[in-house]
Amino acid sequence: MKKVSFLISTVAIVLALFAFTPPVGKLVSSKTHIKFFSHTSVEDIQANNYASVSTIDPSTGDVVFSVPMQSFEFGKALMQKHFNGEDFLDTKQFPKAKLKGKITNIAEINLEKDGTYQANVEGELTIKGVTKPIKEKGTVTVKGNKIEVQSIFNIVLADYGINFVKGKPASNIAKTVEITVQAEYQSE
Numbered sequence: 001m002k003k004v005s006f007l008i009s010t011v012a013i014v015l016a017l018f019a020f021t022p023p024v025g026k027l028v029s030s031k032t033h034i035k036f037f038s039h040t041s042v043e044d045i046q047a048n049n050y051a052s053v054s055t056i057d058p059s060t061g062d063v064v065f066s067v068p069m070q071s072f073e074f075g076k077a078l079m080q081k082h083f084n085g086e087d088f089l090d091t092k093q094f095p096k097a098k099l100k101g102k103i104t105n106i107a108e109i110n111l112e113k114d115g116t117y118q119a120n121v122e123g124e125l126t127i128k129g130v131t132k133p134i135k136e137k138g139t140v141t142v143k144g145n146k147i148e149v150q151s152i153f154n155i156v157l158a159d160y161g162i163n164f165v166k167g168k169p170a171s172n173i174a175k176t177v178e179i180t181v182q183a184e185y186q187s188e
Helices: 002-019 077-084 168-172
Strands: 027-039 044-049 053-057 062-068 096-103 115-127 130-143 146-156 176-187
Touching: 044 077, 053 176, 096 130, 115 146
Parallel strands: none
Antiparallel strands: 027 044, 027 053, 027 176, 053 062, 062 096, 096 115, 115 130, 130 146, 146 176
16 A cells, blocks of 8 residues: 555655646747847947847747847947948848848757757848848857857858948958857746
8 A cells, every 4th residue: 555655645746746847948048139240350340239139949949130230330430330331231221130031950959958969050140132042150058047049150241242342441441250149048
């Protein structure tokens, strides 16, 4: 009788633990930091954006980032004016950049177990109305209730219709810029 009672108690405890462990649903991030960095021999230019939003669907690996382009903040007002202007990103006509893709190795990332996992992302990046395929790597870190994603990659400005052939921008802005993405996700 004691064995049956012990077995029933053990099963009840295990079931209770699973009942109170919520499954990982769609993940949402409103805590993002996207950094734009350009290095030339003339100067370094950096801008930060904390207004982007993102979602990840753990069941499919689908990932989306929406980046309001006018939310990039520069150290100098003139840099910000040029960035938003018609000759550079024309943020009035193209107010958002968007990444729509998939974590192709989502099955290798355990979002319910603390650890650091490599993520492979493939999809399409749209900037200034131009959409190009991308294939990048990132890191997913699971720690307690937090899921953080980080990636550093480069984009060629000319691929998105941003070209300077003369004048100060041609020498001050790199042809290839570095983008750093950091986002913290929580279940929806």
